[in-house]
Amino acid sequence: MTNGKGWGSYLLVLAGAAIGLGAIAVGLPAWAGSLVVAGSLLLGAVLRLIVPDGGESLLAVRRRRTDAVTYGVLGCVLAVVAASVAVQWMTGR
Template identity: 50%
Template sequence: MSTEPVGDEPEVRDAVSAPDAEGRPRRTTRRFPLFTRDTARPEGGGRAAPGDAPAPARQWPILLVTGLVAIGLLVTALDAFRAGTLLIGAALLCGGLLRWILPGVGMLAVRSRFTDIVTYGVLGTAIVLLALMVQPNPLLEIPFLKDTLHFTVSN
């Protein structure tokens, strides 16, 4: 697409991107820039509350998840390992659920929505399953894991 020069503005040929700040089309290249000037906010990375709300209210999703993880670590430190790790796994699953349901989660958004949901979900599920299988007296037993350990570790 070519444009004709208007007044004293330079001619722009093959404008392939959005206009610049003044509304003129700009020429772009497919090469990566030498220096990164800014980064894009992840989708859903906007505030979780209006801008006039205090900072903790704007970032309540990340505060909720980190608060639950902190309580889980405290419970684990107080010698209730299974309950503490279950709480940590539940906090990550809660983070994935918040990322899925809410349109804006503030700093809880790190990557794309799909990647965040999968990451929080897989890590939370793994921690919960490991907490349920911890010895002694596991609440969850997976038979093939015992057989795998028996065949891989020999006397």
């Protein structure tokens, strides 16, 4: 922390995304890894809302509400797409 910004929430979201992409890389179905990445984005939205000012660190790009809505919408869209692919994969279509 050379500039006084907290890295905790940023690294938590980054680790979740890396785990999801790593799961895809090692051979798990793409929908499973995508659900992990979607969960990471949704976690980022929640963290952006609850971490007090000055503590949100590198998750802050715009205003708090704009960031949370952006992370939340991206996470929800990715989760819906991954879930629809999972249903098709499980039913064999």
